[in-house]
Every structure is written in C-alpha cells, then in structure tokens.
Amino acid sequence: MENFYHSIYLDKELCKGCLNCIKRCPTQAIRVRNGKAVINNKFCIDCGECIRICPHYAKLAKRDTLEILDKFEYTVALPAPSLYTQFNNIKDINLILNALLGLGFDDVFEVSAAAELVSEATIKYIAEHKEQWPIISSACPSIVRLVRVRFPNLIEHLLPIKAPIEIAAEIALKKVTEKTGLPRNKIGLIFITPCPAKVTYSKEPLGIEKSEIDGVLAIKDIYPLLLEALKDTVKEYEDSPMPELSESGKIGIGWSVSGGEANGIVSDNYLAADGISNVIKVLENLEDERFSGLNFIELNACAGGCVGGVLTVENPYIAQTKNKRLKKYLPVKVSSFNNRATTVYSEDVDFDWNKEIVYEPVFRIGNNVIEGINNLNSVEKIVESFPGLDCGSCGAPTCRALAEDIVRGEASDTACIYIFKEYFNFLTLQLSTLTHNMSDASDAGNSIANLEQSLTSFFNKDAAPPEKEEKEEKKEKK
Amino acid sequence: MAADNTIKLHYDVPNDDFTRAGEASSDLKGKLKQMGISPDAIRKVSIALYEGEINMVIHANGGYIDAEISENGLKLVLCDTGPGINDIVQATQAGFSTALEQTRMLGFGAGMGLPNMLQNTDDMIIDSIVGVGTTITMFIKM
Incomplete structure (x- = not known):
C-alpha cells in the first residue's frame, strides 16, 4: 500500500473527545480513544468534513505560509477559480490577479485557463472511449481517493487526464523557464487552494508520479492580506490601464461550482453531484449500473463544488451567485486564442495520467476470503448483542463499526x-x-x-x- | 450459527416501497467488499440482486432474500408470494415487460430485469407457480 499521506491532522490539545467528527466522517475513519479523536490513515480521504464539523477547531489542514515565497527566486501564483468568488463587488478578475502580484508573487497563472484545456481534452476522451462510459471526473482528489478504497469496479471509469491544477503548473513552468532561464529548483509554483484535498494531491497525487506544485496556500489564510492588496492595486491603476493577466472564459471560471466541469464538455448526458454523502449514493448506484445513457459524471466532495471547500471564506451559495456575475460578460472560452500564454506553452504538455490507480481494499476484515467470511459472522453476532442505538459513546460511529473494531482486535465489547x-x-x-x-x-x-x-x-x-x-x-x- | 467458512444473510424486501428497493443489494455489496470477495463477482452480484429486488417490489408485493456465501461462490434465493410468472421463456427475453404504465413512468419496467439477472449469474433457477409466487435461485462463482 502506498500514497496514504494526509493533509488533515488533529490538534490533541484542542480535541475534547466529543462525537461530532466520528458521526460526520463519510468513510468512518475516526474513533475516539482515550478521550481523543484518532484518524485511521487508510480510511481517510481528506474530504475535510471533520474540519467543517469540529466545534473545538481541533481538526486542521497542513499547508504552507506566505514565507514559502522566500525559498524561491521566482514564484508563480496558481489561483483556483474559487478564489475569484470570495470578494464583494469585484467585476474584473484582472484586479485579483494583479493584487496577487502585490502579495509578492513574481507571476500568476490561472488554474481556470488550464481548466479550459482540460475540458477540451475531456470532450475528446469521452468521444473516443465509449466503452468506458460513463466517464467519472477525476479533478476532485477526495473522489479519486474514495473510489480507490471503496469502488473497485469504478476505477476504470475515472477520467485519466491530469487535473487543471497540474496542467496549470506544467504550463506555468514552461513559461517561466523560457522567460527567466532559471533552473527548476529556483522556481516556486504555488497553488492557492480552497480545500485540504488538493494539499494532499500536491504531496502524493494519484494517477501521476509526482506533482509540479511546490507549495500550497489556503484561500482563507491569504484572504485578509489580499483584501489590503486589492485596495493598493485599485490605487496603483487609478490613472493607468491595469495589465490584463486573465486568460479565462466562462468555462474555466465555471469549474469552481458544481456542474461547471460538466458544462465544459457540452453534453446533455451528464450528471453532476456535490456533497460527499450525495456523491457516495451516486457511486453506489453507478456500481449497480442503474444509470444508462450517461457519458459523464461530475463529482465534487464539497457541497456547491470547490467554492464549498473548507479553506474558503465565503458561503458557497453566495459564491455561486458571484461566480455567475463574474462570468456574465466573459467569452465562453479564452485559453485557446492563439497568442495566449496558455495556448503557446501548452503545446507539448502531456495531459494523460501516467500511473495506474490500484484498488486498496482497506475496509477488508480478513486476510483472505475464508477469514473474511468467519470474521463477518463474528461481526454479525456481536452486532446482535448491541442495543443498535448508534450512540457513539464507545467512540465508534455505529454499533456495527464497534463490532468490526472488536473483530479487528482494536476494541473490547465493554466499550459499549x-x-x-x-x-x-x-x-x-x-x-x-x-x-x-x-x-x-x-x-x-x-x-x-x-x-x-x-x-x-x-x-x-x-x-x-x-x-x-x-x-x-x-x-x-x- | 452458520457452518464454518460460510455466512448466511437474510433481507426482507418491503412491498411497494421504491425508495427502499436496492437496500439489500447495497448492504450485501458492502459486506462482500469487507469479506474480500473479488470486485468482478461483486459487480455481478450487485447488478443481479438489484434487478431481482426491484422485480419483487414492482411485481410481487415484496418478499425476502437469503444470501449464502462461501469461498466458492454465492447462492442468492429471492422468494416472493406474488402473482407468479405466466411464461418464463417470454419473461426472460429482453424488452418483455408486464409492468404497469405508472411503474414505467418511474423509469422501471423496461423488460431488462430477468435478462440482466441471467447475464450476471453463472446459474439461475426460476421456480414459479401462477397465483402462488416465485422463487429465483441465483449462483455466482467466485
């Protein structure tokens, strides 16, 4: 087993051992033992639900601070399109991009510009791979991790194309290398993220060997600094035209909300689901082949799409409204216009995944089928002896989860x-x-x-x- | 207690409740994954059992499902006291359906139930008496 790095961790001091997170976790990855939450690394998919629910702010996400800019000679900000929806009364994305330069970045390259290219590659892939329909979107790292541990039969349906953040990093790297001539280790590609799952992705991506992302900043961390920088930027360009840095249209910007990615593939035969529990239901139904005639499934772990990420500031539904306003006067797509950096430097970028995703049967309760059958018999017997209240007092989310823990040798029935x-x-x-x-x-x-x-x-x-x-x-x- | 190295699971299928139809196949699927049954066998079971479950709800006032699992394979017995199948050969042909218009409006009754079950099992026995009920026994090898 490999790639079980996690960006989500627990602050033991702050944890009071309450039952909120164990109940909310979609993969039942958390137990309360000896008065503190414990996260099972193999079950966790870094979706961030525990961060969302923890009343004591004890669940945290690893990420970098702005000081990371000092580690490199030349830095590029790679803002997620969800960043654009966090501010009031901003009609021009160029203002946000120029303000990012004000924070100390040397350059900026939009993930949404790369997203438009990923949309084009997706259209092509869907048309050429009918045998793989429905194709499941792989842009949300939590979904890919969920499928890997829980839906073995759906792995082959995952879209084997790099996520927009990776394509953005690769294009930005080409552009900067050509422009500055600096060696790779002097260039810092810094992603600005709405969620912990993409931090995890940057450290241990699935589908590719290694990510080009060198650091990740959280939207909520840079938000106050960016508000100040925005004011300065407005002043700076009072008398002169603001540099036009944005290369995104409606399709690219739309990726930050649920349904946006599907919108980019121009098809009626798609389904878009958001919110991890809804997503799980869709995956269950897909596994039973209950939907026919669909060619694309867009899934986002967060309700509302990426704008619902736990490292954002704005209410996701307000953010959706702002997203609509931002898109209003934009062209459908911009990135393929000939003279744009996105087009020029994307020419020899490889969009395909280069590493197979292997099923990790982490939820098994035996080393082989016979052991599994006998252990499940034991689980069923123990479950019958429990009251079935799923009260969580034992530290497991349900009576069945405790029974499984007992059979795995991790708990005793007197925990009930x-x-x-x-x-x-x-x-x-x-x-x-x-x-x-x-x-x-x-x-x-x-x-x-x-x-x-x-x-x-x-x-x-x-x-x-x-x-x-x-x-x-x-x-x-x- | 079941014999060593086998497990027996029982599910009741409620009458006329479309929202609950599929619960048995979903629950069994989760348990098969825990037991370490191969993904390919799990795929067959979930498709065949879901179809069978839906059939019981649409045509037969519900019933029950007994699953018996060993390392060699699965035996699924779907038993109902519904109207029975008049012409089994006809019923197993793709596209044949006796579902009411109301049911088809819900997206069910396309006539693919039994054909799908046949396709995803290694062996299937349909035992049906008109006016008494239907018992379908499906075998899926590991």
Missing part, C-alpha cells in the same frame, strides 16, 4: 456502555449475594470464588481470558 452496565449489574448482584451469605460460612467461600471469577473475566476482557485458572477454581469448588 450498555454492555458495561449489564456487567456492572451482574457484579453488583453477586456482591449482594456475598454480603447476604457472609453469615453462613460454608456458602461464603463459593460466593467469593464466583465473584472473583466474574471480576477476573471482566477486567481481563481486553486480554485473553484466563480460562485454565477458572477451570481449576471450579474443580476446587467441587
């Missing part, structure tokens, strides 16, 4: 407070029998032995029960 209560009542009863029998010396010996046996088996539940000793005790009694 209802089972614990039963044991407790049983012990109390034995204790009261003992007290009652104290007056009769001959019965007292038996009661003490019984109580001792119960206590031993109760407290040794985690370890193997001392069966031999118990048998010896029974013999003694006889």
Whole structure:
C-alpha cells in the first residue's frame, strides 16, 4: 500500500473527545480513544468534513505560509477559480490577479485557463472511449481517493487526464523557464487552494508520479492580506490601464461550482453531484449500473463544488451567485486564442495520467476470503448483542463499526456502555449475594470464588481470558 | 450459527416501497467488499440482486432474500408470494415487460430485469407457480 499521506491532522490539545467528527466522517475513519479523536490513515480521504464539523477547531489542514515565497527566486501564483468568488463587488478578475502580484508573487497563472484545456481534452476522451462510459471526473482528489478504497469496479471509469491544477503548473513552468532561464529548483509554483484535498494531491497525487506544485496556500489564510492588496492595486491603476493577466472564459471560471466541469464538455448526458454523502449514493448506484445513457459524471466532495471547500471564506451559495456575475460578460472560452500564454506553452504538455490507480481494499476484515467470511459472522453476532442505538459513546460511529473494531482486535465489547452496565449489574448482584451469605460460612467461600471469577473475566476482557485458572477454581469448588 | 467458512444473510424486501428497493443489494455489496470477495463477482452480484429486488417490489408485493456465501461462490434465493410468472421463456427475453404504465413512468419496467439477472449469474433457477409466487435461485462463482 502506498500514497496514504494526509493533509488533515488533529490538534490533541484542542480535541475534547466529543462525537461530532466520528458521526460526520463519510468513510468512518475516526474513533475516539482515550478521550481523543484518532484518524485511521487508510480510511481517510481528506474530504475535510471533520474540519467543517469540529466545534473545538481541533481538526486542521497542513499547508504552507506566505514565507514559502522566500525559498524561491521566482514564484508563480496558481489561483483556483474559487478564489475569484470570495470578494464583494469585484467585476474584473484582472484586479485579483494583479493584487496577487502585490502579495509578492513574481507571476500568476490561472488554474481556470488550464481548466479550459482540460475540458477540451475531456470532450475528446469521452468521444473516443465509449466503452468506458460513463466517464467519472477525476479533478476532485477526495473522489479519486474514495473510489480507490471503496469502488473497485469504478476505477476504470475515472477520467485519466491530469487535473487543471497540474496542467496549470506544467504550463506555468514552461513559461517561466523560457522567460527567466532559471533552473527548476529556483522556481516556486504555488497553488492557492480552497480545500485540504488538493494539499494532499500536491504531496502524493494519484494517477501521476509526482506533482509540479511546490507549495500550497489556503484561500482563507491569504484572504485578509489580499483584501489590503486589492485596495493598493485599485490605487496603483487609478490613472493607468491595469495589465490584463486573465486568460479565462466562462468555462474555466465555471469549474469552481458544481456542474461547471460538466458544462465544459457540452453534453446533455451528464450528471453532476456535490456533497460527499450525495456523491457516495451516486457511486453506489453507478456500481449497480442503474444509470444508462450517461457519458459523464461530475463529482465534487464539497457541497456547491470547490467554492464549498473548507479553506474558503465565503458561503458557497453566495459564491455561486458571484461566480455567475463574474462570468456574465466573459467569452465562453479564452485559453485557446492563439497568442495566449496558455495556448503557446501548452503545446507539448502531456495531459494523460501516467500511473495506474490500484484498488486498496482497506475496509477488508480478513486476510483472505475464508477469514473474511468467519470474521463477518463474528461481526454479525456481536452486532446482535448491541442495543443498535448508534450512540457513539464507545467512540465508534455505529454499533456495527464497534463490532468490526472488536473483530479487528482494536476494541473490547465493554466499550459499549450498555454492555458495561449489564456487567456492572451482574457484579453488583453477586456482591449482594456475598454480603447476604457472609453469615453462613460454608456458602461464603463459593460466593467469593464466583465473584472473583466474574471480576477476573471482566477486567481481563481486553486480554485473553484466563480460562485454565477458572477451570481449576471450579474443580476446587467441587 | 452458520457452518464454518460460510455466512448466511437474510433481507426482507418491503412491498411497494421504491425508495427502499436496492437496500439489500447495497448492504450485501458492502459486506462482500469487507469479506474480500473479488470486485468482478461483486459487480455481478450487485447488478443481479438489484434487478431481482426491484422485480419483487414492482411485481410481487415484496418478499425476502437469503444470501449464502462461501469461498466458492454465492447462492442468492429471492422468494416472493406474488402473482407468479405466466411464461418464463417470454419473461426472460429482453424488452418483455408486464409492468404497469405508472411503474414505467418511474423509469422501471423496461423488460431488462430477468435478462440482466441471467447475464450476471453463472446459474439461475426460476421456480414459479401462477397465483402462488416465485422463487429465483441465483449462483455466482467466485
């Protein structure tokens, strides 16, 4: 197994061990153990739902700070189109791009410009690969990771084309290398992200060997600085025309909202779903081949699309409205205009994935089928003994999840407070029998032995029960 | 308790509830993945069982499903007390459907149920008595 790097992590100090995240996690990757949340690295897909729900801000996302600009001689900002939807009253994207230069970047190249090229490549791929229909979009890294661990039969449907952020990085690199002549390690390609999943992507991408992204800044981190820079930019160009840096049209800008990518492929036979629980339902149905006649499936882990990412600032639905306003006077697409940098430097960029995605059966409960069958039998039996309330008090999201943990050897059934209560009542009863029998010396010996046996088996539940000793005790009694 | 190295799972299929139709195949699919059954077998099971489940809801007032899984394969028994199948040969032909207009409006009843089930199983036995009910037994090898 490889590529289980995660950008999401826990701040133990801040975690209060509440049950919000374990209930919200779509892959049941979180348990509360010893009063703190624990994330299972193999189950986690970096969707960010736990960050969204945590009331104590204990779930965090790794990312870089602006200081990363000092590490390079020449830096390029690669803004996600969702950045454009975070501001009020901005009608011209060029203003935002010039303000990014004001933050200290040497150059800027839009991910949305690359997205238009990815849309074109997608149209071509869909037309040439009917046997693979419906093609599932692979731009959202969380979706690709979800499919990899949970939907083995859908891996072959994933669009094997690099995501816009990668194409943007590769085009920007070509442009900068030609312009400055600097070696690769002096050039910093910095992506501005709406979500932690793309941080994960930049470190350990799926579908390609290595990403060209050198650093990732969160929209919410640079937002206050950018507000200041925007004011300065407006002042700077009061008397002179602002440089036109944007090379995006409606299609490119549209990628930041759910349905935008599908819009770019100009087809009626598509489905676009957003929000991780909705996405899972669609994938389940796709697996049963319930939809026919579709050629493209766009899936976004965040509700509303990328504008719903946990590292953004604006309400995703307001952001969608702003996205519509921004697009209003733009041409359908710009990137393929001949003299644009996007067109000039994209000529020999390879759009295809170059690494196979392999099914990682992380949810298995046995090393082989026989073990799996027997373990599942045990799970079913344990589940029956539980109250079925899915209360989460044991630290697992559902009774079934606890049963699976027990079979995997990661928990004990006394983690269930209802089972614990039963044991407790049983012990109390034995204790009261003992007290009652104290007056009769001959019965007292038996009661003490019984109580001792119960206590031993109760407290040794985690370890193997001392069966031999118990048998010896029974013999003694006889 | 089931015999060693096999597992038996039981599902009730509710009558006339389209929103719940598919729950059994979805649940079984999840468990097969946990057991480590091959993705190819899982694909066949989920398609065949979903079709069977939908058939029970559309035509037969619901019923029940018994699944028995061992390392060699799956045996799925779908049992209902519905109207029964008049002409089994005709019913297994692609495109033949007795579904009501109302059901077709919902996107079901295209006449692909039994043909799809046949296509995705290694063996299938249809046992049906008109007015009594239908039992379909499907075998899928690992």
